[in-house]
Amino acid sequence: MKNTLAITAVIFTLAFVSLPVVWSDSDFRWGELDEYKHRSSGVAAATDPVYQEECGSCHMAYSPGLLPSSSWMKLMSGLENHFGDNAELDAETQKSVTTFLLSNSADRSDFRRSQKFSRSIENDNAPIRISETPYFRHEHDEIPERMVTGNPEVKGFSYCNACHSKAEQGLFNEHDVRIPGFGKWDD
Amino acid sequence: MKTPYLVFMLLISTQIIPAQAENNTVTTLLQTYASLGATEASAAQGKQLWRKVFLSNSEYSERSCASCHTEDLNAPGKHIKTGKSIKPMASSVNPERLSDKKKVEKWFKRNCKWTMGRECTAQEKASFLLYINN
Numbered sequence: 079m080k081n082t083l084a085i086t087a088v089i090f091t092l093a094f095v096s097l098p099v100v101w102s103d104s105d106f107r108w109g110e111l112d113e114y115k116h117r118s119s120g121v122a123a124a125t126d127p128v129y130q131e132e133c134g135s136c137h138m139a140y141s142p143g144l145l146p147s148s149s150w151m152k153l154m155s156g157l158e159n160h161f162g163d164n165a166e167l168d169a170e171t172q173k174s175v176t177t178f179l180l181s182n183s184a185d186r187s188d189f190r191r192s193q194k195f196s197r198s199i200e201n202d203n204a205p206i207r208i209s210e211t212p213y214f215r216h217e218h219d220e221i222p223e224r225m226v227t228g229n230p231e232v233k234g235f236s237y238c239n240a241c242h243s244k245a246e247q248g249l250f251n252e253h254d255v256r257i258p259g260f261g262k263w264d265d
Numbered sequence: 266m267k268t269p270y271l272v273f274m275l276l277i278s279t280q281i282i283p284a285q286a287e288n289n290t291v292t293t294l295l296q297t298y299a300s301l302g303a304t305e306a307s308a309a310q311g312k313q314l315w316r317k318v319f320l321s322n323s324e325y326s327e328r329s330c331a332s333c334h335t336e337d338l339n340a341p342g343k344h345i346k347t348g349k350s351i352k353p354m355a356s357s358v359n360p361e362r363l364s365d366k367k368k369v370e371k372w373f374k375r376n377c378k379w380t381m382g383r384e385c386t387a388q389e390k391a392s393f394l395l396y397i398n399n
Contacts, residue, residue, distance in 0.1 A: 137347040162324045163346065164378040168371065233348070 121192045123248040126178040132171055136163070138239050140208060141248045142182040143192035148204040150179040156206075191250060209235035221263070231258035288356065290366050291398050294390075301387035311396025314389060319381050328380045338397060354397050363398055 121143035124130065130139050142150065154176045157165045167175065180186075184196040198213035208214055218226075218235065226232050231240065238245035241263070244254045255263040298306070315330045325332065325345060333351060334342040339358045342351035356362040363369060373393075377385035385393070 135349075136344050137349055158378075161346075164375045166371075166375055166378075168367075237348070 120250055121184075121189045121195075121248040122182060122187060123246065124182075126175075128171065128174045129178050132167060132175055133165075136165070138237070138246060140238070141192075142179045143184050143187040143189055143248070144195055144208045145183060145206075145211070146185045146196050146199050146204050147180050147183040149199075149206050150176070150183055152204065153206040154179065189248070207236070208238075225257050225260050229257070229259060288363055288398060290369065291356075291363050291394055294366060294369060294394060298387040298391040298394075303386075303388040303391035306388050306391030306395055308392070308395040308399055310388075311392035311394070314392060315396060321382060330376070330380060332380070338399075356398050363394065369394075 121141040124134070124139040124141045129142075133139055145153075153160075154172065157167060157172070184192040184199075187193065187196075195208075195211055195213045198211055198216070200212070205211055209218075214235075226241075227234050233240070238250075241255050241257045242250050243256055244251070252263065257263055295303075295306075315334075316336055318327050318329045320326060321328050332345045334354050338355040339353050341353050343349070344351060352361070353359045354362060356364075373385055373390055377383065377389075
């Protein structure tokens with residue numbers, strides 16, 4: 079009887095002592111899973127304050143993870159005619175924005191959708207428009223023109239956030255899509 | 266020590282700095298533009314230039330400051346292409362305006378080139394500042 083009591087006590091003590099270890103282990107795993115879920119869901123949101131200010135003043139601050147480095151390099155070398163607008167930067171800002179774009183570009187990102195963008199680009203043929211990448215085209219090929227380019231509330235494929243309600247957070251899931259004048263999109 | 270004093274006296278005499286301009290950034294910029302030859306700048310001239318239409322042979326053939334900022338400095342504007350909203354220009358409504366020298370110069374460069382197809386002259390910039398800083 080005495081023995082049983084002692085063994086029980088030892089078991090309880092061990093269980094109690096090991097509890098934090100088990101917990102911390104499980105915490106760690108959940109943390110990892112969370113991160114995995116996050117990384118698999120889209121592209122990284124563009125959070126750099128200089129980028130937000132310099133680029134996001136005129137248009138949605140597109141995530142750098144939507145284009146490969148070669149595209150960003152081409153785009154940044156032609157800012158005096160930036161899709162018809164002048165977007166020149168001083169040398170210091172130009173460097174800062176370029177560094178941000180290149181270190182977070184689609185080919186350097188571990189976000190799932192960025193990797194899809196990156197893989198779809200053929201060698202030496204990187205467009206400077208996100209909407210001209212093969213992955214983008216493939217993802218939008220079933221959408222009738224009247225809903226986007228022919229839709230005055232959308233205007234064109236460059237206006238991600240016209241339909242993708244969470245575009246600025248880097249999320250492009252289909253069930254977050256609301257096409258103005260048409261509603262939800264189901265394919 | 267003598268030159269800044271002379272420039273200052275010149276500014277006072279040509280009334281480039283109106284009495285109500287308390288904004289340091291604007292004062293500094295106006296001094297710079299004056300030293301670059303802006304001796305006859307005025308808010309009235311700024312207003313006129315703001316509405317003047319310039320012709321371009323690419324997209325948006327008729328361009329003016331008002332294309333994006335509207336003719337009302339107190340009202341928010343809208344980027345003609347992207348549709349992104351632009352905060353009001355008047356520093357009385359939006360105190361952030363004209364508070365950062367570098368920013369002012371950046372937007373002058375970009376927007377003069379888009380609108381007029383060239384950089385603005387010192388006189389034009391000074392006139393714009395006087396107009397917006399009201």
